[in-house]
Amino acid sequence: MTRLFKVYISLSIIFVLNGCGKSFLDLAPISNANQSNFYQTIEDFELAVNAAYATLYTFYGPTSAVSYFAEQLSDNATLYNVAGIQSDRWAFKDYNLKPSNTEVYRFWQECYKALYNVNIVLDKIGSAELNETYKTEVIAQMRFLRGLYYFNMVQMWGDIPLVSRPISVEESYATLRSPESEVYAFVVEDLTYAAANLPEPAAITLAGKASKYAALTLLGKVYLALNQKDKAAESLLQVYGKFSLMPRYEALWGANVKNTAESIFEIQYQGGSPNLPFSRYWREYAPTENFVLTLYGGGMNQVTDDLYGEFEEGDPRREQTVSLGYTNKEGTFIPIKFQNKWVDKEAPAPAGEELSNNNFMVLRYADVLLMLAEATDDPRYLNEVRARVNLPLYGSDAYPSSQYNSLALAIEHERRVELALEFHRFFDLKRTDRAVAVVSKTKPIKNENQTVLPIPQIVIQQNPAITQNPAYQGL
Template sequence: MKKIKRILAITFVCVMACSCKKSFLELSPVSNANANNFYKTKADFEVAINSAYATLYVIYAPEEAVSYTEIMSDEGTLYAVAGAQADKWAIRDYTTTASNTLIYQYWQDYYKALFNINNVLDKIQAAGLDAAYTNRVKGEMMFLRGLYYYNMVQLFGGVPLVTKVISTEESYGILRSPVADVYTQIVSDLKFAVDNLPLANAVPAVGRASKGAAETVLGKVYLSMGNKTAATQVLQDVYNSGQYSLLPQYASLFGANVKNTKESVFEIQYLGGSASNPYSPYWTAFAPVTNGVITKYGGGINQVTDDLYDEYEAGDPRRDASIETGYTDAKGNFVKIKFPKKWEDRTAPTSGTQELSNNNFMVLRYADVLLLLSEATGDATYLNQVRARVGLAAFGSPGYPSAQYPTLALAIEHERKVELALEFHRFFDLKRTGRALTVLKAKGKAVTEQRLLLPIPQYVITQNNKITQNPGY
């Protein structure tokens, strides 16, 4: 990551010109063009668009905020762990402070990503390109911005809303917006994206946002706002679009060469095999630190809890497709430790301590849409499609474990936990349904209502004392 000479109060302003990318999957610079005279043709904008999409590699990286919600939930934990151990354990244990260096990094990374997005939006409005292209590009950027602000409002609550490129001086005057205002901006961005993005089968390049992706995020946002009627409408549109379907076998969703299937709604593209490519980081990061066998180096992040492992019903094939129960060390001894399997790539070439894995990462997939639809409508039909895929009894049938999950709401909670395990959904799911405190306290987490939000980084407040702190920090 580039160092900047002056850290701004909310890190709104950063250098853009040399961060442009030739392709979403090729990270070498294309030119040294000056940003002020670069944006003239569609080819120019494609470079900037790819740079904006490349921020996904940072925002959804294994040690970023969205990933770390796993250890804040009942799905993931840490044992031996690489890097800033104390800061990581504090996030897991709900003992973090405003001086936590990881949380400050998250804040910086989001606002740097938003700069790239806003830069494209600012430039294309005045570029004089045809309306169809202009509106599609704006839709793609607003999809990313809506997605990022949704993550941020879940993590921090009210945050400073920045929807254009601003100067250093202007940045000090933009303070935290109320949560309701952040949601208003998110909805506005995503509705524009829905209206201007193509269906999945017509996106201009693999990995670009579609109408269905925007509708899926918007549906989740509406549910977070308590608007089930609006959520039903947009999620039904995804359901009826004919663009997506469940794969016949759950295990076939994952693998180093499984990419952009009919079940994928929005997917981050990785290209393994070379250290100069954006290779997939999840297998290395989620492997146990001590292994030295299945990977050269394990990050020890998001190790699997017994609670998650025990959540699966007897005969559910998703458990074995999702979780490794240990590894055999160099001496032939089996070491018991549960860790994620979904991004496994045991034959990836290596560079230094990294496996150059090829696995993509699905931010959104169709099973998520189906379970959100059952949540929005109160209709178990969609949930039962997900269960039918893995050969389990339908909710409401005699074979369903109704003693454990007697209501549809609890059935959906259970199903999302096992279907989407370790895919960075659980903590946000529990917050959205108002179940976070009840569930996590019962699992031994020292969580409070105030601690369901991360602190605003202390350095941000030190730089601008008009920025307020979240209660409890």
């Protein structure tokens, strides 16, 4: 039995310990009678920590809030036919979101359930009679996850209820939306602690756990979102040189490619069995029209012509990122663009669902280099990324400066093609105040108010003191 399999079985035990309670946040699971006796030993906390990390499978899943927000709201991705309630999914690409959207409510629930799993560990570890060094590392791991989650959530919803411990149903009604500034300050505090107390990568024995460099990378990203470039550079320069780009871009991808020299924080999957945490990116991002690529394509995040056209001629990243179509069983080529990064055509499918093996990189070194270029206004970091794919360097005569006539636009272009479909694009455009100007060329976004999601209608119905974001008031 592999260690990952043992961990996965352990997660099922922890999830049994946490049932669901009823509150407007839907985040306060009511424990069974054994919980008071559970959080005592290192073994108990290892189960709880693994359960908290397992929420990454949902939070960063192929049909997660982060996927919809970062890609479907951007100019990178579109939808044709999809499974589920099509109108609620199409609303993202059509900028026709309403508070009653069932996907938005699902995202809200998933986010706060994930936070509960983190907060319960933090709540219990403080009073546990355990080695202080162990307790500090557990706290650092959980504060990294909490910082990661709240950073995504504050960008997706703006002001949000800020919950730092497990709360009762009664307490949840008094927990209203905190201003963005308070949420960001909380994120910075969590990630600063994590960066100071997480181990070096070499000291991590279980793949998928965060290191100090993961925390520093994320902290740099947060500071960029706050337009604090000096602090961003300070964080990111501590990561610079600790990782390296893979010699070939193509070497980053493949069902059996795991934790390369470029990977800073990566979600671990193990395909092949329905009892293991198998990956669903391949199936969900295959077009629904096909019955050749996968047994059942989900149709999510289909590639736009606009994204395909962004790649320069001769850029190997285009072919690695985008498939131009497929040939059906009748021998007819179907010209529909879809992703080519998470492919697992050999995945077994004993019950009609591909049990794929692809990991998902949340943070990687190319992202660090491009953020450093943004934070320092120094193109040498940008050029490291371009040199890997043998494209003309920024500042050279051969660089396409007529299209990208400033360093800011060059970085925007490079981030789009380097990190395409990896859940960065709309976050990037929001950070640089370019979302409306860029996305309005291909999708009907009207103003900045639409760069956040609605607060779910049921949340406000359960607690009328919760306010709605301006774009969705009266809908």
